[in-house]
Amino acid sequence: MTDLEKLSIELKSQSLASTTRRHFIKDCALGLGGIALSSLMGACTSSKNNYDPLLNRALNPLAPLPPPHFAKVKSVIYLHMVGAPSQLEMFDYKPELAKLHNQPCPTSLLNGKKFAFIRGVPNMLGPQAEFEQVGDSGNWVSDNLPHFKTVVDEVAFLKAVHTDQFNHGPAQLLMHTGSSRFGRPSLGSWVTYGLGTENQNLPGFVVLTSGGTPDAGKSVWGSGFLPSVYQGVQCRSKGDPVLYLKDPQGVSRSLKKQVLESINAINYKDYLSYQDPEILTRINQYEMAYRMQITVPEVMNINTEPDYIKSLYGVEPGKESFANNCLLARKMVEEGVRFVQLYDWGWDSHGTDHGTAVDLGLKNKCRQIDRPITALLLDLKQRGLLDQTLIVWGGEFGRTPMQETREGKTMQYKGRDHHGEAFTMWLAGGGIKKGASYGQTDEIGYSGVEGRVSVHDIQATILHLLGFNHEEFTFDFQGRPFRLTDVEGTILNQILA
């Protein structure tokens, strides 16, 4: 007798031993009641509800749902420059600041303010780039982004975004979860919770990183208090796209299929006796994981793209790069993924070394995103996807018009400190007014003087474009309804078409 048979006999005898006369009587009584009840209830429910569980929200938490209101876009690509890109070297042209270059910062700008690193009285730092008005819109773009200049009429700028956080972690959390503290669901989680996702062979919320993980960690794509199926799935462009998705060594795909089928058959028997829909959900999850094993590596493979596309984006197959991620983002959206979140690391231009100098390293970072972002906009456009996709670009805050003086000392490289009072973001795609520019900063780009926009305003606008009323879209947790925009947020009609 094998061990397995012994075990199975032992299980059988134990379960028989633990069944007493009491159980029999209880089963009789409850059983009769159950039969009566089920015949009563049976009349109430439609027998026709057995369609494919894939598209049934009760069984599949990622099943697509219609938006509550008319939606201008159905998917989002969010490009986050981790570390906070310098608006003063990219989009916010300040000729006055150039005139004040190397002059001490007026103390009126410093009194009562807190900076991450600046101590003492820093000098002003003029723009370290050449600016030019481009396109029909005449919006300003620096020479750091020569390719982006050609598509500038596709985007709408927000020039005076502000945040109340001046450290990376909390500011990233605020930008993506609506709160600077841990525990809230991220934007992508809210969206997949509210709308599900179209392609049932792929995750609904995909995260792609280049250069490193954001300072706030994986909480920026976490599901907070929402069910954990709505958290972002990090796909890697190097190695396995999704960790733990590959079959274990020595297990073939057909064996895996048999295992899953047997487990699902047993689970289904359990479902028949308990009628608990959670069991069907679990069966569904196993099947989805199985389907994803095939589809995810397929979609994540950029080698199959034609050369024309590869050179358009400037991809480097086999490496982890922002260009690769932009191409992947387009592939995902084309396949019906709801929310694609990109993080590109290395924008924290403090000027502590060559790589973080605004006149050196920042230029290299700009080069790394310039072509891919331009290609992404053009590629979506030629495939007819730009009208139904929203693209958001930004960082967690901006950078100071003053040169950073770490510990009060003048530094060798030119850098800028964290600055939450005013920075630039842009949006493009469906429902966005092409070539718009909203908000203005003062003469030196220190703070917004017109059209100040909060992080919650941007979130409200993104939700609006996806067909949500951000004030109605709530989730009950700990005794009260929560929403992404908390008690704030105004839709930015100024940049909507």
Next chain:
Amino acid sequence: MDVFLDLFGRFHPLLVHLPIGFLVLGIMMLFYSRNDRSALHHLRFSFFWGSLSTLLALLTGFIQYQREGFEWENVQAHFITGLLCAIIAFSLYYVLKKVAFPWNPIIKILSVTLLLLLIITGHLGGNLTHGNGHLTDPLPEVLKERLGLTPQLNKVEFNLDDFANQPLYSQVIQPLFDAKCVSCHNPSKNKGELVLSNYKMLVQGGKNGAVLAASQGDKSTLVDRIFLPLSEKKHMPPKAKIQLTEEEKELISLWIKSGASPTQVISSYSIDERLFRGFFPENKTGIYPDLELVPLSQDVLTPLLEKRLLVTPLYKGSPLILVSCVNFSDFTDDDLIAFESIKEHLVALDLGKTKVTDISFGTLATFPNLTTLTLDHTKITGSGIEKLKSLPNLKRINLSNSSFDIEHLSSLFEFSQLEQVHLYPIDQNENIRALIPDSLQSLFNLGTYEITIKERDTVNY
């Protein structure tokens, strides 16, 4: 004396329960004892105190109306029915004093009328203290809709026709106050003694005086406080309430600064059209036709869902249907027959990456409201695409990465409603732009964009 009167008036909500109790008990006794003579004594007792307390309630009510900023138009129905109650209660008492037997027609009529009046008066009073909808609010939405009770809260909308000739105040400003201020600043709750429910009270101002101060422009307290930062304690509406939008704030401030006229029409102000945009009913269907169709029942959709077709309404409750085959890549021309049952409702059809061929145009031409048609990555060559010409709503055709043959391009020139055609990728050697008439150039997106190499691409800093 004032203090005493105020206090006395405030007893009204308490005292009103006395006549209700006494009189209802009297009426109950009357119907219970019918012609029992011996009950007459008790009946008189009950109606005596009932009538007297009605008078008391009436008095305190009147004092409260006079001293607590209520408005006549709001309380008049309650007051008149209350007065009638008092009159009938006294008459009943009078008749009961005269008769020898209580069970006579006059008494019967009077008592039934009194009972009804008591209920109505009580309800009207309840509306004053608890708000107009306090009985209807808890009803299920469906029932409310049937009764025509669903109020468009917090949303002010008006029609395009003739709005410019309406007064700004009645058309925009007051509805704004009604939607976002009046829940606190109304006659029964008058926070800060400010009532914003009509022009007269608005001009009167609150406990710190006038809020409009129209002649002084910027000095208006109301404008000051709505423009305070949200974090300020004095900001209005309070942080937790639904906020005025920037446009709404600007409109209110503009109205007050221009003299807060109750009659001046919208066209005589020079208002940026942008400020009004939010008030027009939203375009709820975008590029899709706004069709008055009955939404499809689940029974119709189930067979489609069983095939793993993605069938979703445009938005919750919309009859328009969007269909995608993203989870059903083995979809063939024969499967199109499944859409027969939803052909009126079908506005967007995504057949991308499926196995459909040119044969499908015949069936596709029978979907009258089809607005967007996506055929990317298919074997479609475009032969027979002219059959779709008759579709009155067809605006977008996506043929990117399909086998579309340029020889069928000219068929598309005759489509009347077409706004966008995607034909990427296009062989750069063929000059396709030259084939397209000038007037239609903007319709066709040929894609195949290129990004030239710039100097910066090669410099490493």
